[in-house]
Amino acid sequence: MVAIINPGRSLRRAFQYNENKVEASAAAILSMQNFPFGVESDRYLRLKMLEKVAALRPDVKVNSVHISLNFSPNEQLSDEKMERISRDYMERIGFGDQPYLVYRHNDAGHDHCHIVTTNVTMNADRISLHHLGILKSEPARKELERVYGLVKAEDHKKDLLSIKPVDVRKVIYGKIDTKRAIGNVLAEVLGNFKYTSLPELNAVLNLYNVHAGRGKEGSRLFQFGGLQYHVLNADGDPIGTPIKASLFPDRPTLKNLEKLFVKHDVARQPFKKRLQTIISFTLKSQCPKSLQELKGLLNKDNIKVIPRLSKEGVIYGITYIDLKTKCVFNGSALGKQFSAKAILESIHLKPDAGAPKAIISVHKSILNPPQGISNSANTASHSDAILQNYNNEKSIMELLTQYEFAISSVPYEWRKKKRKRKKKIG
Structure with missing residues (x-):
């Protein structure tokens, strides 16, 4: 099991992220703890409850806690078991009495759930988030792995790095969700490899039967800087319906990828x-x-x-x-x-x-x-x-000026800005 804790300043943002997944049928509410009403309640009533508790301490700026519990692709957990694990985890890290929502997501290649809560208590106290991961989450994670017989995080990370190509036959016959299959590859490639252009990224994605495309030149997708992901067949041709980049959890859009290109150019040197x-x-x-x-x-x-x-x-x-x-x-x-x-x-x-x-x-x-x-x-x-x-x-000039050569080796943040001349008065 891998536990990831994301503190933040906006409860609404973490809440809306998961509720939007529910609306898109990519997630479902697994449980609600310490709320005075049930799962059938209005979504904004749930948000108001969390915000009112956080408002008890207006001086606490970082009052949102968004946690994800990720399990090995080899584990198939029932709703009941995942709910027990999430409840046990929250108890062990000191959030057992907090109002929190647990969402089970189904848009990735592995079972996982998201938890949304606040670190402000009903008594207007503040739960410290300092070294929460090291001091409480890691011991809790290891104990839960032992108690529930889960795949250890160290072994889970090794599994994640050995990415399997999308099974094209399963996609063709509808035996696996295309979005889930592509998302599983993207989740590992985008975060682990260092690439500085879309062609370089595609060189890696193509190894796993996935391709990122901008559409034909002159198309609406191309003109507005859109990006979509395809599954490739054995001949390298796209099959099935492409998925828009904005529909994936990490939003691997062209705009967001371009931010990574410059960083990766420095990191790979x-x-x-x-x-x-x-x-x-x-x-x-x-x-x-x-x-x-x-x-x-x-x-x-x-x-x-x-x-x-x-x-x-x-x-x-x-x-x-x-x-x-x-x-x-x-x-x-x-x-x-x-x-x-x-x-x-x-x-x-x-x-x-x-x-x-x-x-x-x-x-x-x-x-x-x-x-x-x-x-x-x-x-x-x-x-x-x-x-x-x-x-x-293509001519040499066309090759040198095409997209993959457009990224400078010098990060934007390091470039010197031109100094403005002061106008002389008088």
Whole structure:
């Protein structure tokens, strides 16, 4: 079991979050404790009760406590057992006599519930929230795991990091809720991986049969900066109905993701050297003869190589995913020698002498070169035939100015602001 405590200044915000889930059929009220009325009462009557108790101490600004209890995906808890666990947990952390609401959510890949209460008591006392997690929640969590035979938090976190791809067959036949399946992947990828652009994020999501899309250029979704998530089939094509980003609990909208891009660019820098070293060593020591062979060698070091293809199936870039450090880098972000052009040249797939040297485009068929094709003239002629499609590819200027290169490596907060000149009087 994993317990997360979120203190806040707005009871209404925590209350509305859960009540909106109830209205959307994504949650249900599991229990109400220490209220003078039952579950069938009006929703705003429940909110007024909490606010009146909090108003007994107007000097307490942080008077909202929003707790979530999360259980392993391998555990299927009944309503009665989850209600007992939540009540026992609140007793152990000193909130047993407080009015609180317990909501069971069903919009994620694991059983969990949310608890909304206040730290102001009926006697106008204040329950201290200082180190509540360390001093009371952690001992309570460990004891509840023992008493109820729950999966331990340490083991639960290991399970969460081993994300399973969305089962496309189940989505097709309606055996699993699409939103729940996508949400389970998003909950782990968005919080654990470091990515700096939508294409980098998609490189990871695609491993789990999920894709984030902005819609077609010129569409209403694209014009207003919208984002939606699809399930992908075995061929990488979207299937089923896409889900809007705003409908997921953490609201992974484009606007919110862009805030993370700059932070992640700073956070991933310490892990850059590891990736550069492993790729360089593999190229020099193993001398792979194809991109597929390189992918297999790097996979042993928990590094995924994802070629970026055009609509015509032509490689114009490479993305690297380090599963050990959870960092995602485009080849150009690692350095010139790790770009698609340099990597393909290192395995002897060179462009035509007259072709521009800014970028190399190679058809996806050479990911697995046919038997008999080696690093001889056959490979060169094979590449020459493919490079006739080069004119259909994007120019170097278009590639450099597309969305994934738009994020600066310098965080916004660190940029110097221009000083305003003072006007001289007289």
